[in-house]
Amino acid sequence: MLLNFIEILYFLGGFALIIGAFAKSAQIGLHVWLVDAMEGPTPVSALIHAATMVTAGVFLLLRIDVFFSSINYIDLYLFIGLTGGITSLLSGIAAIMQTDIKKLVAYSTVSQIGYMFIAIGAFFPEGALYHLTTHAFFKALLFLCSGVIIYYLGDEQDLRKMGGLFYFFQGTVYAIFIANLALMGFPFLSGFYSKDLILEGILSNNSFSYSILYFLAIFSAFLTIIYSLKLYLFVFFLEYKGSPVKLKMVSESVVYIFVLVSLSLLSLFSGFLFKEVFSIKSFYKYETEFLIHNIYKLIPIFLFFFGIILIKLRLFFIVKDDNWLFSNLILKNQKKFNKKLGEYTLFKIFWFDLYINKLTYSILIFSNKTLYKILEKGILETYGPRNFVQVFYFFSILSFFSLNEKIKYTNSIYIYFLVVFFIFYLKQYLLAFFLAVQFYSIVRIYNFSFFFNHQ
Amino acid sequence: MKLEKEKLYAFVSQQKKKKENNNKNLEHQLNMIVIFIRIFMVLFLYILVKTDEIPCLYTVKFILYSSLMNSWIYNPLFTLLIFMSEKLYFVEAIYTLAVYLKQQGGIVIIFLFLNSILFLGVEIYHNYSSQIKRKSEIKLWFLLIEVLIIFCILTTNILFFYIAFELTLLTFFYLVYILGSQSRRIHAINLLIFYTMFGSIFLLMAIVLIFYEYGTFYVSLIDQNKHVNVQLDKLIFFLLLAGFGVKIPIFPLHLWLLEAHVEAHTTTSVILAGIILKLGGIGMLKFMLSFAYAAKGSIFLSIAIAIVAMGTLLCGLAAIAQLDMKRIVAYCSVIHMNLSVLSFLLFNEDSVMASVLSMFGHGLTAGGLFFCIGMVYERYGTRNKQAFGGLVTFMPNFSLFFFLLLLTNASFPLSINFVAEMYTFLGIQQASSVLNIFLLLFISITVILSFWLIVRVIFGNRFIKNTLLGKVQDLVFYEIAILGILISFNLLFGFYVTPELVATVKTGITFVK
Numbered sequence: 001m002l003l004n005f006i007e008i009l010y011f012l013g014g015f016a017l018i019i020g021a022f023a024k025s026a027q028i029g030l031h032v033w034l035v036d037a038m039e040g041p042t043p044v045s046a047l048i049h050a051a052t053m054v055t056a057g058v059f060l061l062l063r064i065d066v067f068f069s070s071i072n073y074i075d076l077y078l079f080i081g082l083t084g085g086i087t088s089l090l091s092g093i094a095a096i097m098q099t100d101i102k103k104l105v106a107y108s109t110v111s112q113i114g115y116m117f118i119a120i121g122a123f124f125p126e127g128a129l130y131h132l133t134t135h136a137f138f139k140a141l142l143f144l145c146s147g148v149i150i151y152y153l154g155d156e157q158d159l160r161k162m163g164g165l166f167y168f169f170q171g172t173v174y175a176i177f178i179a180n181l182a183l184m185g186f187p188f189l190s191g192f193y194s195k196d197l198i199l200e201g202i203l204s205n206n207s208f209s210y211s212i213l214y215f216l217a218i219f220s221a222f223l224t225i226i227y228s229l230k231l232y233l234f235v236f237f238l239e240y241k242g243s244p245v246k247l248k249m250v251s252e253s254v255v256y257i258f259v260l261v262s263l264s265l266l267s268l269f270s271g272f273l274f275k276e277v278f279s280i281k282s283f284y285k286y287e288t289e290f291l292i293h294n295i296y297k298l299i300p301i302f303l304f305f306f307g308i309i310l311i312k313l314r315l316f317f318i319v320k321d322d323n324w325l326f327s328n329l330i331l332k333n334q335k336k337f338n339k340k341l342g343e344y345t346l347f348k349i350f351w352f353d354l355y356i357n358k359l360t361y362s363i364l365i366f367s368n369k370t371l372y373k374i375l376e377k378g379i380l381e382t383y384g385p386r387n388f389v390q391v392f393y394f395f396s397i398l399s400f401f402s403l404n405e406k407i408k409y410t411n412s413i414y415i416y417f418l419v420v421f422f423i424f425y426l427k428q429y430l431l432a433f434f435l436a437v438q439f440y441s442i443v444r445i446y447n448f449s450f451f452f453n454h455q
Numbered sequence: 456m457k458l459e460k461e462k463l464y465a466f467v468s469q470q471k472k473k474k475e476n477n478n479k480n481l482e483h484q485l486n487m488i489v490i491f492i493r494i495f496m497v498l499f500l501y502i503l504v505k506t507d508e509i510p511c512l513y514t515v516k517f518i519l520y521s522s523l524m525n526s527w528i529y530n531p532l533f534t535l536l537i538f539m540s541e542k543l544y545f546v547e548a549i550y551t552l553a554v555y556l557k558q559q560g561g562i563v564i565i566f567l568f569l570n571s572i573l574f575l576g577v578e579i580y581h582n583y584s585s586q587i588k589r590k591s592e593i594k595l596w597f598l599l600i601e602v603l604i605i606f607c608i609l610t611t612n613i614l615f616f617y618i619a620f621e622l623t624l625l626t627f628f629y630l631v632y633i634l635g636s637q638s639r640r641i642h643a644i645n646l647l648i649f650y651t652m653f654g655s656i657f658l659l660m661a662i663v664l665i666f667y668e669y670g671t672f673y674v675s676l677i678d679q680n681k682h683v684n685v686q687l688d689k690l691i692f693f694l695l696l697a698g699f700g701v702k703i704p705i706f707p708l709h710l711w712l713l714e715a716h717v718e719a720h721t722t723t724s725v726i727l728a729g730i731i732l733k734l735g736g737i738g739m740l741k742f743m744l745s746f747a748y749a750a751k752g753s754i755f756l757s758i759a760i761a762i763v764a765m766g767t768l769l770c771g772l773a774a775i776a777q778l779d780m781k782r783i784v785a786y787c788s789v790i791h792m793n794l795s796v797l798s799f800l801l802f803n804e805d806s807v808m809a810s811v812l813s814m815f816g817h818g819l820t821a822g823g824l825f826f827c828i829g830m831v832y833e834r835y836g837t838r839n840k841q842a843f844g845g846l847v848t849f850m851p852n853f854s855l856f857f858f859l860l861l862l863t864n865a866s867f868p869l870s871i872n873f874v875a876e877m878y879t880f881l882g883i884q885q886a887s888s889v890l891n892i893f894l895l896l897f898i899s900i901t902v903i904l905s906f907w908l909i910v911r912v913i914f915g916n917r918f919i920k921n922t923l924l925g926k927v928q929d930l931v932f933y934e935i936a937i938l939g940i941l942i943s944f945n946l947l948f949g950f951y952v953t954p955e956l957v958a959t960v961k962t963g964i965t966f967v968k
Contacts (some may be wrong), residue, residue: 384708
């Protein structure tokens with residue numbers, strides 16, 4: 001036994017819990033369900049895929065933070081932080097390329113939850129909780145506004161068929177504007193307080209290996225700016241690219257005002273109102289706001305303006321048939337790039353769907369071909385029904401008195417005498433004979449061609 | 456000529472109508488005969504066993520008073536007669552029965568409860584359904600099965616258990632072979648008979664050895680001091696395991712169950728999966744715990760545990776590719792029963808508790824699922840899961856019950872199966888932490904199986920699957936009653952596991968050390 005067996009056990013327990021949290025909160029390997037769950041209605045998504053269910057993994061890790069700090073075998077905090085950072089990156093890139101409103105917002109939730117995991121990995125779980133609460137408000141607002149737009153346009157979800165609806169939906173414009181600014185971290189809105197606090201908390205770690213988390217967080221913030229403004233741009237500005245029938249049907253209704261207004265108020269003021277509730281420990285514990293250079297506080301604002309400049313220049317959104325990154329480059333070199341690789345690798349983050357489907361398919365094929373056909377229908381039935389029953393037919397007394405099938409069953413007489421002789425004189429070799437008969441029966445019955453690949 | 460022909464036709468048609476009327480009267484009469492035979496059977500048993508054999512006496516009373524409930528549905532006047540005749544001994548009988556049951560423990564109570572629930576559902580189904588042929592014969596044979604099962608549950612004598620155990624075979628022979636309708640039932644009945652006979656040989660040998668060594672058949676009353684010969688006890692233990700292992704289908708010997716379920720009617724498969732498999736488990740729990748001390752450190756036990764564990768995995772994976780829904784549920788029953796056997800073979804209090812609870816939960820779920828599949832088969836004529844999709848559009852009430860039953864099959868929280876799985880986790884952790892990983896695999900496989908059916912059969916797009924389903928009648932009142940009863944008891948005990956339940960079960964478990 002190893003001397004640190006208990007430590008390994010603790011590590012394994014923590015590791016298993018972390019993977020459970022990854023599955024529930026849709027991190028990189030197990031994020032597919034969230035994207036495909038957008039088939040459901042938007043209120044459902046607003047509740048569970050923005051605020052409550054996907055944050056259960058984060059909450060688990062918050063409650064178990066004490067346990068993780070006592071693990072000495074391997075440092076799990078880096079693992080959490082890196083996976084969170086990678087998910088936020090890749091999902092942000094995927095969100096840039098999406099054509100569907102709801103999938104865009106789904107990928108944005110994935111990236112924001114990655115942000116929370118970065119916070120946990122940087123020894124700052126209170127910041128994760130803070131971001132969790134503020135994120136719930138503006139993300140739910142985003143989901144509901146997108147649902148409202150889908151409803152107004154008669155179940156039109158494709159971004160490529162919308163545009164120029166600014167003067168039709170004033171109420172939703174207000175709501176989405178506020179939600180986007182909160183998401184991007186506009187100063188003194190709710191997202192600003194939580195996001196910048198997390199950035200400061202990351203910087204409070206004095207080790208080199210944790211500094212990478214800062215870059216990942218910054219880059220993910222940059223990407224949030226881009227895809228949130230993309231949504232805003234494609235829905236409300238540019239020219240309308242859909243069917244004119246739906247434009248005629250468009251009419252904004254008064255029913256949704258209460259919901260949108262309440263959530264927008266919360267996303268505006270919740271950061272300021274609840275900042276002492278969640279972050280009081282951090283202000284006195286870390287004191288990073290006084291020890292950081294000024295530039296670290298101005299980087300988010302700089303990114304904000306940089307993103308707006310990029311969008312004005314339309315570098316990322318060259319709108320031809322499809323909307324993908326660097327579409328001009330790929331159009332020129334289309335023979336070099338395989339169409340799959342160029343267009344859709346990052347559209348769904350490196351084909352996780354496909355590999356999972358292949359895995360399930362392989363399990364099914366294995367279960368049918370080998371387990372069922374060879375094991376159950378083959379081996380177990382030879383030792384069971386097939387030979388056993390045929391033995392009874394073979395030894396049946398009717399064979400003596402059958403006129404038609406004389407040739408098949410006349411051998412049974414000789415076998416009776418053989419068995420008697422064998423039992424009395426050759427008792428010691430019974431077992432060997434029995435096993436030999438079994439092997440012979442299998443070899444005789446089986447077609448071993450399955451093991452050789454044929455087409 | 457024409458007039459004569461017309462007269463002939465008229466005469467023949469009149470004769471046909473008379474025959475139809477006669478048949479209806481015959482069925483009505485046969486139903487009454489079944490009720491009379493019930494009473495005569497009771498009296499016959501009472502007269503047969505005038506010894507101190509308590510369970511016979513109280514099977515009699517138990518059946519009477521359970522049959523009162525079941526017969527009230529279709530013959531209330533007759534039940535009043537029975538009740539008024541037994542008026543004087545009603546209270547005394549119940550009191551003595553309660554005392555006897557308390558001595559034995561909660562295992563008996565749980566399985567009698569299960570028995571009564573399932574047979575209530577079965578009798579309701581038999582009474583009101585129109586798709587059964589030869590109704591009176593089926594009712595007779597189910598009555599016999601009920602008596603035998605109660606007898607098995609209440610005995611402490613291993614010989615009587617064996618007798619009743621084997622008589623159930625006879626009933627199943629009739630139900631599967633003679634009342635079956637498909638050509639593959641010959642293969643099924645061959646498997647059933649030969650496998651169970653093969654196992655009962657070992658049981659008989661064990662019984663003989665017990666009597667040879669200890670002089671009694673009452674296994675639980677043997678003193679601890681008389682367990683001197685450890686080698687013999689080990690042999691007895693493994694013979695019993697082999698004997699019961701055919702009935703609880705342990706992995707290599709499970710082929711008969713799959714075939715029998717496919718060939719049988721709904722009610723036969725309900726009883727088979729609901730109680731008959733548990734008879735083996737009951738035998739295990741009653742008669743093997745006193746010999747368990749001898750088998751604790753042996754290699755054969757670890758081999759058995761390994762075979763059972765691998766068997767559940769292989770059965771689970773083989774069930775994913777099946778097309779017949781009855782076979783899928785049969786595989787699920789094999790998995791659940793093998794889990795209970797695995798937890799039993801570890802000899803902890805928690806694990807034995809888990810085996811009992813898993814059997815109880817599985818009885819309710821399997822019974823309900825077979826009823827559901829029977830309802831679908833009545834309406835559509837197929838059991839192929841590829842032929843279904845979007846069943847919720849035609850049968851929404853049914854889809855609710857089917858959904859809940861499949862969730863309980865997947866050991867979802869708020870069901871007994873979940874409680875049992877948590878207890879297995881505890882029990883296995885006390886023995887070895889590596890087996891727990893296998894347990895997680897098994898849970899995931901059962902979840903996959905049940906959710907496959909939920910997603911593809913109940914909720915799904917039938918236009919993509921090109922199904923030709925049509926509008927059918929949703930559930931009728933008696934079907935709702937059956938399924939509602941089964942589900943409600945499962946959820947009731949799953950919501951709140953009472954300490955009384957736990958205590959009653961633990962009193963029935965007595966280890967010899």
